[in-house]
Amino acid sequence: MKFLKKCPVFALLLSTGVLFTIIALGGKKTIYAQQEYDPLGAPLLSVMFTGVKDDIYPWQIFTGESTPVMASGAGNSEKDLNENEGESSGEEAVNENVSDEGDMADGNESGETGGDGNGTAASGNGEGQEDAGENPETGDTESVPETDSENSPEGNSEAGSGAEGNPGGESGEDQSGEDREGAGAGAQNAGSIGADALHKASDSLKDAGFERLAPLRESTHEEYINHISADIYGDAGVIRAATYAFETVDESYFDDALFIGDSRFVGLKEYTDLADHADFCCETSLTIYKALEERFSGVGTVPEALENKDYGKIYMMLGINELGRGTTEDFMGKYTEVVDTLRELEPDAKIFIMGIMRVSGKKSGSDAIFNNGNINARNNAIATLADNKHIFYIDVNEVVCDEEGNLEEEYTFDQIHLLGAQNVLVKEFLLGHGVVE
Numbered sequence: 001m002k003f004l005k006k007c008p009v010f011a012l013l014l015s016t017g018v019l020f021t022i023i024a025l026g027g028k029k030t031i032y033a034q035q036e037y038d039p040l041g042a043p044l045l046s047v048m049f050t051g052v053k054d055d056i057y058p059w060q061i062f063t064g065e066s067t068p069v070m071a072s073g074a075g076n077s078e079k080d081l082n083e084n085e086g087e088s089s090g091e092e093a094v095n096e097n098v099s100d101e102g103d104m105a106d107g108n109e110s111g112e113t114g115g116d117g118n119g120t121a122a123s124g125n126g127e128g129q130e131d132a133g134e135n136p137e138t139g140d141t142e143s144v145p146e147t148d149s150e151n152s153p154e155g156n157s158e159a160g161s162g163a164e165g166n167p168g169g170e171s172g173e174d175q176s177g178e179d180r181e182g183a184g185a186g187a188q189n190a191g192s193i194g195a196d197a198l199h200k201a202s203d204s205l206k207d208a209g210f211e212r213l214a215p216l217r218e219s220t221h222e223e224y225i226n227h228i229s230a231d232i233y234g235d236a237g238v239i240r241a242a243t244y245a246f247e248t249v250d251e252s253y254f255d256d257a258l259f260i261g262d263s264r265f266v267g268l269k270e271y272t273d274l275a276d277h278a279d280f281c282c283e284t285s286l287t288i289y290k291a292l293e294e295r296f297s298g299v300g301t302v303p304e305a306l307e308n309k310d311y312g313k314i315y316m317m318l319g320i321n322e323l324g325r326g327t328t329e330d331f332m333g334k335y336t337e338v339v340d341t342l343r344e345l346e347p348d349a350k351i352f353i354m355g356i357m358r359v360s361g362k363k364s365g366s367d368a369i370f371n372n373g374n375i376n377a378r379n380n381a382i383a384t385l386a387d388n389k390h391i392f393y394i395d396v397n398e399v400v401c402d403e404e405g406n407l408e409e410e411y412t413f414d415q416i417h418l419l420g421a422q423n424v425l426v427k428e429f430l431l432g433h434g435v436v437e
Helices: 002-006 008-026 044-055 078-085 109-113 169-183 185-189 205-209 219-223 236-242 251-256 263-271 304-310 328-345 370-387 420-431
Strands: 257-261 279-282 313-317 348-353 389-392
Touching: 078 348, 185 328, 236 370, 236 389, 251 257, 251 313, 257 263, 257 304, 263 279, 263 420, 279 304, 304 328, 313 328, 328 348, 328 370, 348 370, 370 389
Parallel strands: 257 279, 257 313, 313 348, 348 389
Antiparallel strands: none
């Protein structure tokens, strides 16, 4: 005690450290549940500081503002949901903890290889599981907003009809009736953020005679609380997007390109020479919710970059870090908003929306949130935005996944990200998917 009295600064530091440790311990199963923590490499109190970086503040332990309903995956109880339900504003939730480096890959046919932990997620997609990995990215959790019956996909006459006349549209329509019945009363609690945005295609798209595909149904309450990304679109969008005949180009093609993405694009930037040609707005843990407001070294925000330079191509790969947040509708609402904003800011640019890269089979089969079933469902959703004229959907999973649709084990060091040298596969894929007029 005498020593502490003689060294008040040390006493203050000691007491502060103890306090921060108590806070971190208290929030470890709630607001910090998704924060990565290495007990051998950092003290427990470091969890609090990494949380602050992701906009998670200590007092939220008491307010419950960012208690993650997706903390342990499919095992969450309805009691946990009810405790969080009143906190959501229908926009961004407070807690951003999903796993950035875990930005997973996008999906389609191989969705059948997922794990069992997700129950019966949407048709056409398997129940894979994915884990946060060594370098998890963060995504916000949201509570379930009230559903507006007048604006819901179920009440919209376009739901299902959007697929007519398009390859694969019928298959998505066939399952809609069954899915809607299964939704039951629980569907009234399903998230529907951005539902209106899905039906408000820009004038340029309407003039081109293109209609965006509407969802066949809404996510159910059960899917929401179990963090299952419902496949509410089917593969109609993916099939339609695949009808475009891409061309092979050389590196100079990217001289007027801008890449917007998370840790997957960080790898592309650091391990290939594309940065010698293109500009990159990418950062580990980046989400679609912050894509337009984040400041990137050398270029500023995305809107500032587009204002300062004319880009002919814009590539975007986002979505892995958002898997534990909200529903497919929530994600699609914001994704649609961002794509439309890019079209407005750079109307002459070709926009390439890239499917989320999947994770390994091992990862997919062991994680209730970051799995290939969830990735496939969200990829099927974003593919519906492609019009094959201004907006193009491309899926790098074609070259990085095995025959079962999982990320090749030999290509990854953490079941989520590509080994440095394997990023050349992504570059070669892009070189083979150019749009030349």
